[in-house]
Amino acid sequence: MEIRELKALLGLMREYDLAELEIEDKKGKVRLVRRQHDEAGADAVAAPGAGASKRTAARPPAASGSANGHAAGTSQTELIPSRSVKTPELGPNQKYIESPMVGTFYRAASPDGAPFVEEGDTVIKGQPLCIIEAMKMMNEIEADAAGRIVKIICDNGQPIEYGQPLMIIEVV
């Protein structure tokens, strides 16, 4: 293999963020291993599908000052605030229940109603877990698998974005 070809392969690895690449042809075999650099910021939790570097946009109207002003990262300036949110980490056999839409999170079907679920409850697939209200329409969010509700991450009345983790379910 020529240097030119090796360089092209290295470029491909970088571009597609590959850790290892092995190529075998008539001329021989070559295996390239790339050391991964730690990309996660200090506070970010890399969880699949959770987009951990996402900053929650939820700000109660009464709150003064923005989370941006107190940016944690020293390399960040005021103009480009850091976005770090503490989403609880997943344990074994656990996954997030993520919001499929933008809206407001409610634990119960009505303001004085009982919450759909509490932490520790066992649920079946299709069981309603909470409501996301969008433009005055109440959308029930159902469990997509049977399991146990380990953690309810969001608060009643909290603004929610697409893909935001709402709960953690331990799948049986």
Added chain:
Amino acid sequence: MFKKLLVANRGTIAIRIIRACRELGIPTLAVFSTADKDALHVRMADEAVCIGPAAAEASYLNIPSIISAALTYGADAVHPGYGFLSENGDFAEACRKSGLNFVGPQARHIRLMGDKPRARRIMVRAGVPVLPGSDGNGVTELRDAQADAGRLGYPVLIKAAAGGGGKGMRLAHDAKELARFFPLARGESEAAFGSRTMYLEKYLEHARHVEFQILADDQRNAIHLGERDCSIQRRHQKVLEEAPCPVMTARLREKMGRAAVRAAEVVGYSNVGTVEFLLAGNGEFYFIEMNTRIQVEHGVTEMVTGIDLVKESLEIAMGGTLRFKQKQIKISGAAIECRVYAEDPDTHLPSPGVVSNHHPPAGLGVRVETALYDGYRVPVHYDPLIAKLIVHAENRPAAIMRAKAGLREYLIDGIKTNIPLHLRILDDPDFARGEFATDFLTRFEAAPRAGEVVHAAGR
């Protein structure tokens, strides 16, 4: 003053809107798809909300998601930018019905000007010259198109009635081409705009695309801010724009400007908009369409007039009246905008990838609008327009020199761009003389190249 403005867009225009809001003290709320979670507009805004997965239909074109984001996160205003939902009358209406201020004209203006045959009819009644073309509401069947073409004479341009931005547009030089291209164009129109209605226009050879910037308030005061020449296009997509038009005279500007303002006034237009004309070599001009939004190339008008169009449109949306009289608008110097696309300069295929060594040019009269930064991954899902280099100088030759200097200074590794194409265009003697029409780029790229010029920095 708006409490909070939701930027219903991404990329360079989202940055532009956030900047203008910052200057006016309006808090901003960015929306983004999962593919854009590291995008610059997300990091720049005061707050950001994820509204959907990568596909545009599920995110940036998702009206319920965007409106829900505005209502849930306390925004009282929405700016649609350009592209996406900016010319969607339903979106404008849905915003206003939800109690949100929409930064732009009324829904009826968007719908009216979005119906191209109807817009033409209104212009005819208003005494604004239009190209000879299909009458009535347009045509859906080939035989009706053939009848129109017989009446108009070839060549004819086949256009989508619900269209814009060059989609669903084909040129037919004779009856055979019409029979071949009409169904194709109609299919494209159906896919892009959900409509099979087309219309024909007589094709004007060697015409320049000259458009006028309109600014109007809610009290029917309307002015124009001069013209832009956008003739440098590939397949009806603009590549390079400039202000003023190199062949414009004060008299012609007055005449065309008055027609543009009349077009806006006759429909009671408000906020920013652009009236597009074709300018023939003999000085005759014809209305083609009106764009009811801020445009990509608005920056060149800002440079030569000194007026911040996005701030003005925000002020108007907040209830302000027009701050300028027509006679106060002065065109000074010359400005050129080069649209930088993430594409292979020869094949024009998109070139997504991770940007590195990003160093945009700077200096007097050099302005870069971009959402790029070192380490940013240009996504595959969206428009490959990644930056706009806008220069301004005391005259056109100086602006050309400044543009070339800026392009050569512009470093971007990791992706391919069309910067080399821009350098070749700016070097072209016909371009330097201001002698070009909308077929410039087609002929330019068809011509064999004399030789490769090696550029130190710009690639």
